[in-house]
Amino acid sequence: MSFGKILKIIEEKDFVEHNKKIRKEVLKVNKWLLNPRSLNRRKMLYVFRFLSKNAERKILNKHLNDLQFLFIHIAEKPKENRINDLKKYYNLLEEDVSMIKFLMYPKKFPPGGYEEKLKKYGIELYSPSVIFKKLPFKDYIDLYALMTYIPLDEKNPFIQNLLDEILKIDPLQDKKSYFKKVIDIYKSLNDFEKHILNIQLKNFSYYHYKLFNTDSIKGIVIDGSNVVRYEDKDSLQFLIDMLDNMFFGKIVFFPVHIVFDNNVKHFLSTEDRKVLELLAEKKRVYFNSPADEMIVYISNKYDYYILSNDNFKEYDVNENKLLKIKDFKFDN
Template identity: 30%
Template sequence: MIYDPEFLDRYHELQRKRSVIISILKNINSINLNNYKILIKNLEGRLKDKLKKLDISYFSLYTANLLYGKGALKARLNLFEEIGIMPNEIAEILFWANPQKYPFPNFQKKYSKHFIESERNRLKKSNLDDFLQLYALDTYKNAKNDFLIEIITEINSLKIYEFEKITWLRELIFELNPISRQKIKDSININEYIEKALFSKPVCEVILDGNNIIYWTIPPSLNNIEKVIWQLSQIKKLYFPFYIVFDKNVRYMYKSHIFNFPNVYFHSPADELIINLAISKKAKIISRDKFRDWDVNLKKYLLNIDI
């Protein structure tokens, strides 16, 4: 074993990546889009760019056959050419799945028995335990913890309404060790609500009564919406994601970038949609309206927030 601190950092980084990838590959037949994105984010070779353009259903089908199918490995690798992926690209999956047996692919060479045997000889001469350690040795001088840097860059580009992206990044962060999580937390510069959403587990979703919140101040202001979101970042529990419901006529009264958010709805009467969303999603409602015109008890749904 090599005890160079930079090598050990790189090796531990690869171990973390493998832990994430293995947890996804175990459920390859039912992989969802969030996990697919997490998997891609953790890959290191040319396969990463190929999968960004590949339909998830093809990846699931062909990879399940690669990992658990019958027949010669060469034939299962070659099948990927049908979907535009070369054997020495998809072989990265074999590496993560079983680094005791499969080396990281060299994109200048065919992923053949001869290549695997030559890498096994190199592993033996290096006096290392597996191909994960060998790959760490090959890459640690150039890697410089690129994995965490990529995550930090991705987080710093987040928009407050990118809930799907926030969700899969949170899942990725929770797979990391406490030291790495803290390093990310110390290095990001983002909206406080997004930060809370990344590092906390949500208790439930929340519906904002847009028109009602606008009139919390005199004069009425759309800025009240952003103040409410900020307050959500300050309280102990995480309510995520949030949805905003306005009456349809609000767009004739105000102009705002908020109206373009994908989590914003326009409905008249707004109360109808607010109530339906809260009940169907078991979400909280932020509003000073008591909804007395509706034959439903919403007391347990109301969340008290001041600005």
């Protein structure tokens, strides 16, 4: 493929939108990595979307404070030997180390594995400096957007339709039997077809990517009123954001149930009440007072996790199934 054809691709509306989304995500992670003291488990789960499964496994197996220390060490003085300390400590692949350098300094370092990812465009033999002369790129984020952009083949409507079906899967609405049906179709694909789908899923919804690429899928019940009133914010926004990130460590949550107290709307703004009305149309959103009774009932009946800051001491609850709201926050 010539540079002329690539110029046409990056002018396409779909690529422009893809590039905007990628830039927003990279700059968000960049801000976190350059301020390592702000890193928490939830933010690292977000960072892992840029790294390999090897990096995710190695980093999760060690204490977060160790990772913060190593990133602080790099941020204070970004020298190669300090980056190598990170590589050695976690036994990271070279591609992951390069990706971390890119995420921390996207104007200075190209993303890891860019040579391999650019093969589909026929320009893997060109150096980044030559690519930047030929293409109107501002920085390596534009290059990363090109790497991760795969327009689906219009001659293969099956792949496009399957992508649409996967992205439509709603953890608050769809049955487990339907999810199993779709994942069986996904598993029947060849490696190349899965690769194309997975790149698209990472771009559109990391939750759905995790859902189709993990062996640990569990149900969960969210204490909706507890989340809404978390830190006295009385807002639905945190809960809505949380629904896009229903994974924790190696676990991805499906299906998802939300239980609100009957009086929850009294704590919400007029705008949030309208959002709540739409949310209430979902099959697995309930209103019950006291909410705890229904939360515990669903959890015990189906052996689901519970997300709440309550301890449910007056109920018979498996403490190992209790997850705290702070573990789903991006900012501490």
